[in-house]
Amino acid sequence: MNRKITKLFSRTLLHAVIIFISFMWLMPSLGLLVSSFRTRNDVLSSGWWTVFHHLLDFNQYSIENYNQVITASGMGRAFLNSLIVTIPSTIIVIMIAAFAAYAFARMEFPGRQILFVVVVGLLVVPLQMTLIPILRIYNKLGLAGTFYGIWLAHTGYGLPFAVFLLRNFFGALPKDIFESAFLDGASHHTAFFRLALPLSIPALASLAIFQFLWVWNDLLVALIYLGGTEEVSPLTLRLSSLVNSLGQNWHLLTAAAFISMVLPLVLFFSLQRYFVRGILAGSVKG
């Protein structure tokens, strides 16, 4: 009987600790979401948690903040820019990486090992090492402040991880299916397009989510190569300048921040499985 009570007690404690931590982790984001729907006066005069006193009083909520940041603060334009920056940056990396990864995993050529070791080494190079030379070249070529420039830059910075992840995946595919394809007279192109790529759709999905989130959430690369002009600023850049210009206008700042998080959150909840798989594949091995 005594043991049962101890067990019950420790189970309760376990649940309490877990729920407390989860609450702590969720609470900051919840505060942001709630505040973005409150009026300026409410946000400045009382804590966001006070809405729970009369949760169903819908007069206290409004979408006015969203109207204002989308039009007046340029968050609508910034959302579009983020899409323009992110989608090509994701597609180009995957295409280039897939070819290279297939060659590293399945083809024979001199220098294969050493070149791939270089890729593994490049995985951890801090971006800071590359900013000044690239920016100088961009200034000369007129690529600074253009979408072309940032697509290329994100491709360069995303490639080591993409090649690494896909090469490990292609390398782990069963050997015999390739061998029997080659015996049937298939070329490497057929093997790549008809076998390796279709069999790797989960890996490609993981990589796409990673790269998409990485580019969408990036601040530094955009800050350096796109600069501050509003026509090209993506969400992160716009948002970081709103932090300064809006100051204590929390009702607007929270709405703007939430706009920047909507798409990543949707992706996250719908594709969490692939996200987790990508983390496991990319990290445990490297």
Next chain:
Amino acid sequence: MVIKKTNIWPWLYIAPALLILAFFLVYPIINTFYLSFLDKGSESFIGLSNYIFAFTQKPMLIAFRNNLLWLVVFTVFTVSLGLILAVLFDRVRYEAVVKSIIFLPMAISFVGAGIIWKFVYAYRPAGSPQIGFLNAVLSKFPNFEPIGWLVNKITNNFALIFVGIWIWVGFCMVILSAAYKGIPKELLEAARVDGANELQVFWRIIIPVMKPTIAVVATTMVINVLKVFDIVYVMTNGEFGTEVVANRMYKEMFQFHNFGRASAIAVILLLVIIPVMIINIRRFREQEAIR
């Protein structure tokens, strides 16, 4: 291989990747090394002056101190909390839900997270309603004076580091949880049958068995923390003694247009990361040998 004639094809497959890597990573690394020995406008050779600056000027020393603080606190907390959560969550039936909650901040940008936490840390003088969650909760205690978490020099670095922890614990938890679930259950049961309590099982079995994974996660966190930039840029912009090395580099580059110093700072970052790079390459080679 059966097909021998296609010698040119491997090169065509990797050529685009190699060209881009050479242009965006290899060439700039070499060039930045070179620039770090030149002056402000990269016109004349000035030897090690930029490095002497980096290791003697007060702002740089503060940045190094803060990076060290980040390195220790951030790495220790993300990895250990990630491990604890992985083990705890394994014991409840709603594991998937709580894991998603902890993992969620990974989807949010550092800029977004910076705003979220700036709001949590918001400060009002005592007497007025606290709209920041942290000060509001603590105000429930008697005699509590509200704290300007991001301004106060004792708290601000920890306040920033906690934002980093909030984001990255989920990442550590996911990897460590997968490794934990890979431990044979009989191993843990056998120890329990032999009379080991849960703490002993944790310290004597779980930790030793998971050591390789813990090492991988810790090195990943070290790489992340050395490059930390966005959180500080958004939340304090390096003021009140919170600057880190990456922010200092950005300032030298864009505010002072001193490309020599900025390059030297970048080189120092790379030099600190090189041991991690070597560990990674060695680990990769070992895995290839097993294949």
